[in-house]
Amino acid sequence: MSIDSMFTHKMWDExxxxxMVDGGVPFPMLSxxxxxxxxxxxxxxxxxxVEARGRFIIDPDGVVQGYEVLxxxxxxxxxxxFRQLQAFQLVRETKGGEATPSGWxxxxxxxxxxxxxxxxxxxxxxxxQAFD
Amino acid sequence: MPEEAAIGCARPTGGPVGEEPxxxxxxxxxxxxxxxxxxxxxxxxxxxxxxxFHKGEFINTxxxxxxxxxVLLCFYPGDFTFV
Numbered sequence: 001m002s003i004d005s006m007f008t009h010k011m012w013d014e015x016x017x018x019x020m021v022d023g024g025v026p027f028p029m030l031s032x033x034x035x036x037x038x039x040x041x042x043x044x045x046x047x048x049x050v051e052a053r054g055r056f057i058i059d060p061d062g063v064v065q066g067y068e069v070l071x072x073x074x075x076x077x078x079x080x081x082f083r084q085l086q087a088f089q090l091v092r093e094t095k096g097g098e099a100t101p102s103g104w105x106x107x108x109x110x111x112x113x114x115x116x117x118x119x120x121x122x123x124x125x126x127x128x129q130a131f132d
Numbered sequence: 133m134p135e136e137a138a139i140g141c142a143r144p145t146g147g148p149v150g151e152e153p154x155x156x157x158x159x160x161x162x163x164x165x166x167x168x169x170x171x172x173x174x175x176x177x178x179x180x181x182x183x184x185f186h187k188g189e190f191i192n193t194x195x196x197x198x199x200x201x202x203v204l205l206c207f208y209p210g211d212f213t214f215v
Contacts, residue, residue, distance in 0.1 A: 001182060001184075001205065001206065001207050001208075002207065002208050002209065002210050002211060003210065004210055004211040005143045005144075006137075006144070006183050006184050006185045006190050007143070008211045008212075009184065009185040009211060010185045010190075011211075012211040012212055013185060016212070023187075024187070025186075026187070027186070028134055028184045028185070028186040028191060028193055029184050029185045029186065030146075030182040030183070030184040030193060031143075031144070031145060031146070031182055031183050031184055031185075032145065032146070032182055032207075033143055033144075033145040034145050034147075036145070036146070036147040036148060036180075037146065037147060037148060037178075037180045037182060038207055040148045040178045040180070041171055041178065041205075041207065042170055042171055043207045050209040050210055051207040051208065051209060052207065052209070053206075053207065053208055053209070053215075054205075054206070054207040055204065055205070055206045055207075056171070056177060056203075056204070056205040056206075057202070057203075057204060058177045058195075058198075058202070058203040058204075058205060059202060060199065060200050060201055060202060061199070062176050062177055062179075062195070062196065062199050063174060063175065063176055063177065064171055064172070064173050064174070064175060064176070064177045065173060065174075066173060067171060067173070072209040072213065072215065073215060074215070075215045076206075081204065085202060085204070088202075089202065
């Protein structure tokens with residue numbers, strides 16, 4: 001979503017993005033001319049007239065689980081977005097029975113919050129796991 | 133899911149979905165600007181409608197049409213910008 005019109009989205013997709021991604025952009029490119037939606041989400045810069053690089057993870061109940069907002073010159077880390085999405089999906093599937101510690105990615109160990117884990121995380125999770 | 137949009141010469145736009153603030157009380161308290169609360173995690177994402185382009189068609193879309201699915205909502209500064 002950006003302040004560009006859907007007409008500009010069409011031209012950008014057809015003229016440039018389809019040369020980067022086969023078949024063009026697979027998801028809807030939305031128009032927020034005037035920045036009304038961006039204002040509600042706190043990403044619209046009124047002075048510049050554009051929206052910051054905001055990214056919101058919204059669950060199937062319509063609840064915001066996470067967000068990130070960057071200024072324009074720095075691009076996103078899409079892999080990190082997918083990692084977070086996978087983590088939120090796992091937490092949802094286990095109904096909160098499992099939690100994903102720092103550095104978690106699919107396949108790595110989760111934590112099972114409960115009374116037995118209090119003060120024992122050091123046994124279950126090592127600092128190196130945040131970085132490997 | 134998104135419905136196909138009729139094409140005119142105007143530049144269509146969408147906006148937030150929901151009740152307008154009570155104009156009387158809003159005028160008294162905030163004469164110039166509406167106070168907007170920050171997005172918070174664990175709270176509902178504000179619903180909105182927006183026109184757009186998707187796979188060769190112009191569409192109208194509404195966030196709440198995606199209830200039941202995970203949504204990644206991404207904003208960016210503009211088409212044809214570099215990053």
